Amino acid sequence: DTFHDYNKRELFDDFKIETDKALRMGISMNPILNSFQATVKEYNIDRELIDLFLNSMEMDLEDREYDQAEYEKYILGSAEVVGLMCLKIFTLGDEVLYQKLKPNAMKLGSAFQKINFLRDIRDDYNQLGRNYFPNVDISRMTEADKKAIEADIQQDFHEGFIGILGLPKRARFGVYLAYVYYFGLFKKIRSIPSQRIMRERIRIPDFGKYLIFMRSYVRHNVGIL
The missing domain is CATH 1.10.600.10 (Farnesyl Diphosphate Synthase)
Incomplete structure (x- = not known):
């Protein structure tokens, strides 16, 4: 909602790719995504929940x-x-x-x-x-x-x-x-x-x-x- 001067579709698609990569590899250079993937793994959070969240944000x-x-x-x-x-x-x-x-x-x-x-x-x-x-x-x-x-x-x-x-x-x-x-x-x-x-x-x-x-x-x- 605050990125009106930028290509929001491109930014979002890049974020989805980076999120998927972090979850698959179990690590990310993005500290927030790295902490997120660690939490997902530790508590066995279903991937479906994450995909549904991203779909709504889209x-x-x-x-x-x-x-x-x-x-x-x-x-x-x-x-x-x-x-x-x-x-x-x-x-x-x-x-x-x-x-x-x-x-x-x-x-x-x-x-x-x-x-x-x-x-x-x-x-x-x-x-x-x-x-x-x-x-x-x-x-x-x-x-x-x-x-x-x-x-x-x-x-x-x-x-x-x-x-x-x-x-x-x-x-x-x-x-x-x-x-x-x-x-x-x-x-x-x-x-x-x-x-x-x-x-x-x-x-x-x-x-x-x-x-x-x-x-x-x-x-x-x-x-x-």
Whole structure:
């Protein structure tokens, strides 16, 4: 999104080639890709998850209005598989636990991404020419449109939270903190009119983030999630 003065297709294709090479060879001169391939190998992260992620990132090379199938494909690759990659790390090779929590991890990633869409809807539409939400006219977004999106997100959050409770304690706090932050942002967005999110980017102020951290830390450590 920030490389508008460059050939983004060429840059992306080169990155895909370098990522594939790092994964195949088990090493890369790019320190970030080298660390990534080491993590993939250590935690046995499925190559399919990586390919799905890259496919979704490739979709962003074009300005587009998403239909339902494209919307679901984008969320799968940009968010749900990220949840699964994290879950691979959190479960430390426990395949039974991974499979048990897999649907919940995908739903939590989906909720986070849909919140990002609502938060960034003004810039995505006005500056990048994107409309991720199918069957919604962003320029005339109604309260009914917004409420339908929010109901979908609420269900994702519900299923995602169940998965957080099943995580090993060593991994739970970080995920719970992200959940509380995003749910707080969701409540703030839900409380305002649809046209306001087209005028400003809704955020939680820094002090509010500090309070979220402290409350989440206390609740997690005393076991009252």
